[in-house]
Structure formats: C-alpha cells, structure tokens
Amino acid sequence: MKALVITEGADAARELAAGARTLADEVVLVSFAEAPEGVADKVACIAVPEGSIVDDAADTVISLFDAEQPGIVLVEPTRRMKSIAGRLAAHAGTAVITDVMSFEGGGAKSLYFGGVGERVQKACGGVAIYTVGAGTFAEAQPSGANTVLNIAWVTPAHPVELVDRKPIQKSGVDLFKADAVVAAGRGFAEEADLDLARALVEKIGGGLACSRPLTEGVNWLPTETYVGVSGLMLSPKVYVAAGISGQMQHMVGCNRASTLFAINKDKNAPVFKQCDYGLVGDVKEVIPALVAAL
Ligand SMILES: Cc1cc2nc3c(=O)[nH]c(=O)nc-3n(C[C@H](O)[C@H](O)[C@H](O)COP(=O)(O)OP(=O)(O)OC[C@H]3O[C@@H](n4cnc5c(N)ncnc54)[C@H](O)[C@@H]3O)c2cc1C
Numbered sequence: 001m002k003a004l005v006i007t008e009g010a011d012a013a014r015e016l017a018a019g020a021r022t023l024a025d026e027v028v029l030v031s032f033a034e035a036p037e038g039v040a041d042k043v044a045c046i047a048v049p050e051g052s053i054v055d056d057a058a059d060t061v062i063s064l065f066d067a068e069q070p071g072i073v074l075v076e077p078t079r080r081m082k083s084i085a086g087r088l089a090a091h092a093g094t095a096v097i098t099d100v101m102s103f104e105g106g107g108a109k110s111l112y113f114g115g116v117g118e119r120v121q122k123a124c125g126g127v128a129i130y131t132v133g134a135g136t137f138a139e140a141q142p143s144g145a146n147t148v149l150n151i152a153w154v155t156p157a158h159p160v161e162l163v164d165r166k167p168i169q170k171s172g173v174d175l176f177k178a179d180a181v182v183a184a185g186r187g188f189a190e191e192a193d194l195d196l197a198r199a200l201v202e203k204i205g206g207g208l209a210c211s212r213p214l215t216e217g218v219n220w221l222p223t224e225t226y227v228g229v230s231g232l233m234l235s236p237k238v239y240v241a242a243g244i245s246g247q248m249q250h251m252v253g254c255n256r257a258s259t260l261f262a263i264n265k266d267k268n269a270p271v272f273k274q275c276d277y278g279l280v281g282d283v284k285e286v287i288p289a290l291v292a293a294l
Pocket of ligand 1: 186242263264
C-alpha cells in the first residue's frame with residue numbers, strides 16, 4: 001500500500017513520514033516547507049504562488065492524489081492542512097478521521113466528547129484519511145530516497161484572494177518542544193501576577209502556557225498558548241498547572257505530561273485528583289517560595 005503524507009512543518013513531515021513507513025510500503029510526502037532529508041520515497045514540495053493562500057493548494061494536492069492513488073493519507077493537524085484534508089476527502093468520496101493519537105489493530109484512536117472518552121475508528125472503503133497529532137509516531141524512524149516529484153500549481157475554480165497579512169504575537173518558546181511548561185489559569189487575579197509564572201518558567205527553563213480564559217476572556221496571553229481540547233495538546237516532561245481548576249477541557253491538553261504538578265488554593269479543586277504532586281496554596285505565595293527554593 002502507498003501512503004501520502006501532507007504537512008506544512010518540517011518536524012511533522014519527519015514524524016508523519018516515519019509513521020507512514022510503519023503503515024505502508026511506499027511513502028509520498030507533500031510538503032509546504034523544505035522537506036527534511038531522507039524521509040520519504042518521493043517528495044513533492046508545493047510553492048504557493050504570491051497572492052494565493054495555502055488552503056487553495058487543495059486542487060494541487062488532489063492532482064497528486066489522483067496520480068499516486070494512495071491507500072492511506074496522513075495529515076498534519078494544522079488549520080490549513082485540515083482544510084485541505086476535508087476537500088481531499090470530499091474528492092475521494094471518503095471522510096477524515098481527525099486528531100488520531102495512535103493506530104492499533106487496524107483502527108485509529110482519538111478522544112471524543114471533549115476528552116471524556118476515547119474511541120477507535122476504522123475507515124471503510126478504498127482510502128483512509130487521518131489527521132495525526134504530534135507524538136503519535138515519536139519512536140518511528142524515517143527513511144527514503146526523497147526522489148523529487150515536480151508538481152504544477154492547479155489554480156482552483158474559486159480561489160481565495162489574499163488581501164492582507166499581519167504577524168501575530170508569538171510566545172517565543174515552542175511549547176510542543178518545551179520539556180517544562182508552566183500554565184497559568186484564572187487563579188491569577190491580575191495580568192501583572194503573570195510575572196510570578198514567568199519567574200518560575202525562567203527558573204525551570206521552559207515555556208509559559210495558560211488556560212483558555214486567560215486568552216479569550218482577557219487577552220493576557222496569545223491564543224496560541226492556551227492548552228486543552230480546543231487549544232494545544234502537549235506532552236512535556238513537566239507541566240505545572242497554576243491557578244487552574246482542572247476542568248476536563250483543559251486537562252486533556254496536558255494529561256500526557258510525564259509529571260503533572262498543580263498549585264491551587266482550593267484543596268477540593270478537581271486538578272488535585274489528576275496531578276502527580278499538588279500544592280495547596282495561593283499562587284502569590286507558593287510560586288515565589290518555589291522559585292526561591294529552586
Ligand atoms: C467547548 C469548550 C471548549 C473548551 N476548551 C478549552 C480549552 O481548550 N482549554 C481550556 O483551558 N479551557 C477550555 N474550555 C473552558 C473550560 O471549561 C474551563 O472553563 C477553563 O479551563 C477554566 O480555566 P481555569 O481553570 O483557568 O479557571 P477556573 O475554572 O475559574 O479556575 C480557577 C482556579 O484557580 C484557583 N485559584 C483562584 N485564586 C487562586 C490563587 N490566588 N492561588 C491559587 N489558586 C487560585 C481556584 O480555586 C480555581 O480552582 C472550554 C470550554 C468549552 C465549553
């Protein structure tokens with residue numbers, strides 16, 4: 001069987017191509033960035049023309065899909081790649097199985113009901129399309145000659161015109177790669193209190209994340225730093241949930257951390273049933289004491 005891998009980031013290209021190798025005999029990579037060396041049998045790099053957007057590459061990807069006829073498609077779960085996956089699935093007459101965490105027994109496992117349960121789904125029909133989260137194939141080793149496939153841009157019938165572009169504020173640290181993550185929640189009463197969390201981040205070396213209300217509610221931190229079912233799904237070595245109650249929508253984004261610490265002034269907060277170590281106390285007292293002790 002042949003696998004098609006569709007990615008926009010080099011890390012995802014490496015991991016998903018390696019994972020595809022465990023599921024298929026031949027791996028074809030479609031990349032919107034420079035492809036890493038030696039990860040696939042064939043590599044097609046798509047250059048998006050000036051004035052076009054990546055989502056409009058769907059027809060170009062479809063032309064490659066038709067030429068290669070893969071039995072399985074693995075897609076990096078970014079918004080743009082998911083948009084392409086949906087249109088590819090419509091073209092192929094199939095569905096997309098999203099946010100896969102592992103493949104077992106011919107099925108794909110993912111969370112559902114906001115993380116309350118897990119389900120295993122199996123694609124019916126000739127082709128299976130999955131969006132696959134980071135870490136699913138962390139152990140797999142990529143290989144391949146990276147033979148270059150030249151692919152012509154196919155202008156869509158109804159393209160989107162790019163009218164403006166502006167940079168968004170970045171947190172500075174790639175939270176997916178950080179070994180330690182300190183996440184702040186609504187237990188931080190004022191924006192200035194976040195400096196306490198920043199001091200802890202600096203001490204243990206890592207990144208600052210948060211619960212959703214600190215982004216969408218008050219805009220204290222960038223949207224790209226909130227963790228949970230509709231935000232980032234992280235699996236760092238250490239995760240410190242500070243002033244976070246432990247609602248399931250947040251915890252599904254961090255419960256794969258190797259060690260989970262919680263700081264909360266309410267000893268009955270649900271987070272204490274889900275952490276490895278819990279500190280009952282006010283973030284304003286506990287964090288400075290922790291920083292001093294460290
Ligand atoms: C469809 C849907 C999707 C969602 N997706 C996400 C998501 O992806 N990520 C996410 O985070 N949320 C998400 N939410 C929101 C989620 O349900 C919770 O509302 C949110 O996670 C709560 O954030 P919090 O823990 O910071 O705040 P709260 O629940 O208000 O908890 C604050 C905690 O801080 C403690 N506290 C207060 N003061 C202090 C202090 N001085 N020192 C120590 N502790 C203190 C309190 O005891 C409390 O436990 C989603 C909700 C819905 C409906």
